[in-house]
Structures are given as C-alpha cells and as structure tokens.
Amino acid sequence: MGKVGDDEFGRMVIDILRRADPSFINEMIVAKGEQTSYSIVLSIPGVDRIILHCPGANATFHPADLDPDRIARARIFHFGYPPHIRQMYVNGGQNLAELMEKIKRLGVATSLDMAMPDPDAESGRVDWIQLLQRTLPHVDLYLPSLEETLFMLKRPYYEELQRRAGEEGILPLVSEEVIRESAEQLLGMGCGMVGLKLGESGMLLRTGSRERLRQIGGSLIRDHEQWANRQLWTPCYETIVKGTTGAGDCTIAGFLAGMLKGLLPESTLRHAVAVGAFCVEAMDATSGVVSWEQVEGRARAKEKRLPLRQAPEGWSWDERLETWVGPLDKSFV
Numbered sequence: 001m002g003k004v005g006d007d008e009f010g011r012m013v014i015d016i017l018r019r020a021d022p023s024f025i026n027e028m029i030v031a032k033g034e035q036t037s038y039s040i041v042l043s044i045p046g047v048d049r050i051i052l053h054c055p056g057a058n059a060t061f062h063p064a065d066l067d068p069d070r071i072a073r074a075r076i077f078h079f080g081y082p083p084h085i086r087q088m089y090v091n092g093g094q095n096l097a098e099l100m101e102k103i104k105r106l107g108v109a110t111s112l113d114m115a116m117p118d119p120d121a122e123s124g125r126v127d128w129i130q131l132l133q134r135t136l137p138h139v140d141l142y143l144p145s146l147e148e149t150l151f152m153l154k155r156p157y158y159e160e161l162q163r164r165a166g167e168e169g170i171l172p173l174v175s176e177e178v179i180r181e182s183a184e185q186l187l188g189m190g191c192g193m194v195g196l197k198l199g200e201s202g203m204l205l206r207t208g209s210r211e212r213l214r215q216i217g218g219s220l221i222r223d224h225e226q227w228a229n230r231q232l233w234t235p236c237y238e239t240i241v242k243g244t245t246g247a248g249d250c251t252i253a254g255f256l257a258g259m260l261k262g263l264l265p266e267s268t269l270r271h272a273v274a275v276g277a278f279c280v281e282a283m284d285a286t287s288g289v290v291s292w293e294q295v296e297g298r299a300r301a302k303e304k305r306l307p308l309r310q311a312p313e314g315w316s317w318d319e320r321l322e323t324w325v326g327p328l329d330k331s332f333v
Contacts, residue, residue, distance in 0.1 A: 001027040001066055003057045009036035010057075029065055031057050037084075043243050043283065047167060059086045063099040072106040075218030076141075076256055080249075081115040083123040083148075090122075093131035100138035109218035113252055114144035116151060128152035137190030140216040141259075143252050145197040146174065149182050171199050176310040179204060180231075180326070192216050193227075195255055195272075197248050201309050202235040202273055203255075205265060206328075226264050231326030233312060234269035235305040237277040237298070246285030251276035254295065261292075266321040267299070274298040 004010035010030060017024040037056035043049045058081075071077055079100070082088035088096040100110050112135070117123035129152065136142060147170065150158040157178075161170040179196065183206040186194045192215065193207040207213065210228040213221055221227050254275030258268035274295050282288035305322065314327040325331060 001070075003029040003031055003061045003065060005034035005036040005057045006030050006032050007034075007036055009038055027067065027070065029057075031060065034060065041245050043245060049243075049245055053084065055084055055086070058084055061085050062087045063095050063102075066099070068102065068106065071103055071108060074108055075220060075260060076109045076111055077103045078111040078113070078252075078256060080113040082112075083115045083117040083126075086122070089117075089126045089131065092127065093135055096131070097135040097138060100135055104138045104140070104215075104217065107217040109140045109216050109220040110138060111141040111143065111252075111256060112139045113249070114148040114152075116145075116148050119151075132186070133189050136186065139190075140192040140220070141195065141256075142186060142191040142193070143195040143197065143255065144186075145248055146171065146179065146182070146199070149186065149196065150174070150178075153182055153185060154178075169199070171201060172309050174310070176312050176315075179310065184328075193230075195252070197251060200236055200306055202233065202306075203251060203269055203276075204231075204233045205269055206231050206326075207265070220259050222262050223264065229328070229330040230265050231329040232265060232269055233308070233315065233324040233326065234266075234273050234322065235308055235324075236273050238304040238306050239277050239281055241280045243283040243285075244280055246288075247276050247279045249285070250279035250289065257292065257295075266318075266323050269323060270299040270321075271295055 004013050013036060014025055014028060014030070017028065035054070035056040037058040038054050040052040041049055042052070082093070082096050100112065104110050117126065117128070132152065147158075150161070150170070158170070161173050164173060179198065183194045183196050183204055187206050187208055191208070192212050193205065196204040196206075198204060207227055207230040210224045213224050213228050251272045254272035255268055257275075258271040263271065277298065278290050278295070279285070279288040302322075308324075312324050312326075315324040318325055
C-alpha cells in the first residue's frame with residue numbers, strides 16, 4: 001500500500017508494479033498534482049552509500065490512506081521508514097502510534113522498520129525516544145538498524161562516533177555492551193521483539209516474554225517457548241560485496257518470510273542474513289532477490305561467516321546453529 005504522484009515517476013512505478021503482478025497496483029494511491037518520492041543512491045567503491053532523497057507524496061501519506069478491511073486479512077502488517085513520512089513523526093508520532101494500535105487490534109502482527117532521520121531537517125528535531133515509547137507497545141516486531149537506533153536513543157554518543165568514524169563508518173567503534181543495552185532499551189519500551197541490523201556484523205535478536213509474544217497476531221508464532229526470552233546474534237556470510245543498497249530491507253524480508261514459514265528463531269536469523277548476502281552480491285536493490293529455495297540452500301550450507309567487529313564477551317558460539325547465544329538467552333537463565 002503506497003502513494004505516488006501523477007507525474008512521470010509515478011507512472012513508471014505503477015507500470016513496474018503492474019508488470020510484476022497486476023494486483024500490486026490495487027492499493028496504490030495516485031495523488032493528483034503531487035510529486036512521486038524518489039531517491040538517488042550514490043554507491044561509491046570503498047564508501048558507504050550516499051542517498052539523496054525527495055519525500056514527494058510520502059510527505060502527505062496518512063493513516064487514513066490505508067484500507068483496514070484489506071489489512072485485516074493479512075498475517076503481518078509491515079510499515080517502513082516513518083522518518084521519511086511526515087505525518088508519521090509530527091505531533092510526537094501520534095498518527096504512527098494510533099495506526100499500529102489500530103492494526104494490532106485487528107489481530108494482525110505489526111512490524112516496523114525505521115530509517116535515518118535527517119539531522120538538519122524537521123525529522124532530526126523529533127523526540128524519537130518519546131515517539132518510540134508511545135509506539136512500540138503496539139509493535140510486535142521492531143527491526144531498525146544500529147545507526148538509526150543510536151541516533152534516536154543516544155544522539156550525543158552517535159554524533160561523537162560520527163566525528164571519530166573513518167571510511168568504515170561507526171560500527172567498528174560501537175561496543176558489544178552498547179549494542180546489547182540498546183536492544184534491551186527498545187525491548188523495555190514494549191515491543192514483542194527487536195531485530196537489530198548490524199551491517200557486516202549481522203543481526204541481533206532480542207525477544208520478550210511468553211506473555212508478550214502471545215499478544216502477537218497472525219498466528220505468527222507457533223512455539224512461544226522457543227521464541228520467548230531469546231538473545232541471539234547471527235553473523236553475516238563472507239561474500240563479495242557489489243552494493244549494499246536494499247541489504248537491510250532484504251534482511252528484514254528474509255526474517256519475516258522465515259517467521260511466516262514457522263521457522264524457529266535461530267533458523268529465521270540464518271535465513272535473514274542469507275537473503276541479505278544475496279542482496280549485496282548485486283549492485284542494485286532488486287537483482288539479488290532470489291527464490292526461497294535458493295535461500296534455504298544457503299542457510300543450510302556451512303559457508304564461511306564474517307567475524308564480528310565486537311568481542312561478544314559472555315556469549316557462547318553454537319557451531320551447529322551458527323549463532324552466538326547471549327547471557328540473557330533462555331538457555332542460560
């Protein structure tokens with residue numbers, strides 16, 4: 001469900017969606033007189049990608065644009081990039097919180113992805129801690145990146161890291177303790193689970209109690225005992241990186257697909273980073289999207305993993321599951 005303008009870009013988006021599947025355009029809003037949102041991605045070798053973004057019609061996108069009757073027939077409602085959608089962050093994120101609460105009441109699992117706010121624009125002046133405190137009780141799966149999380153939760157710390165960072169970005173400067181504490185803080189705000197994307201260091205999963213997970217709709221979790229109180233960290237595959245555009249979105253797609261297929265948390269994480277690996281092996285954001293059968297094959301194979309940038313003190317490496325298990329995981333408690 002999206003919104004485009006009636007300009008040339010909008011017509012291109014509608015045409016691409018129609019060619020992929022005619023049903024994809026059923027929920028697209030074409031706003032008369034508005035400009036379609038677009039981004040120009042500068043993918044420079046040896047430098048993290050630079051994105052020039054025009055919000056366009058996303059700036060007027062509103063919860064009233066969504067059809068709750070169609071959403072009610074879904075198992076997961078996934079919403080992306082509130083910092084780029086003005087109506088979702090103004091007034092302390094009231095619209096976003098009310099939207100997620102409304103969808104959750106329909107019995108659908110709610111999933112939320114973030115984006116980096118522009119520090120020099122209106123989204124950079126939002127009290128993101130307050131917004132998350134208001135919104136996350138209604139979010140079952142919260143799937144942000146580490147950079148976005150540090151900007152929102154620990155901005156002075158994030159800005160200091162930015163000043164010190166080299167070409168590799170801030171990740172090498174962030175300790176395991178800060179990563180772990182950030183996940184705990186987000187979980188404490190009320191979401192069902194946090195999937196923290198850590199770039200080349202993979203993905204960290206922290207889940208809530210059985211009672212909280214039972215509140216997740218869509219029959220998404222079949223084995224609450226296996227999913228509750230987990231603290232897992234799965235590293236990335238070692239691969240030849242051609243481009244990182246879309247890697248985070250693809251990793252989330254792999255995670256959500258794994259949950260929809262009833263996988264256990266360790267397997268869900270393996271499949272998520274496998275999808276991410278396929279993505280970065282292509283220059284653009286979509287050429288690396290492969291079939292689920294190919295993803296399964298990679299998740300089963302014992303391919304070499306990248307070492308973590310951080311020393312996971314107190315964590316235990318599970319060779320069979322190819323995952324680090326944290327000191328707060330249910331297996332240790």
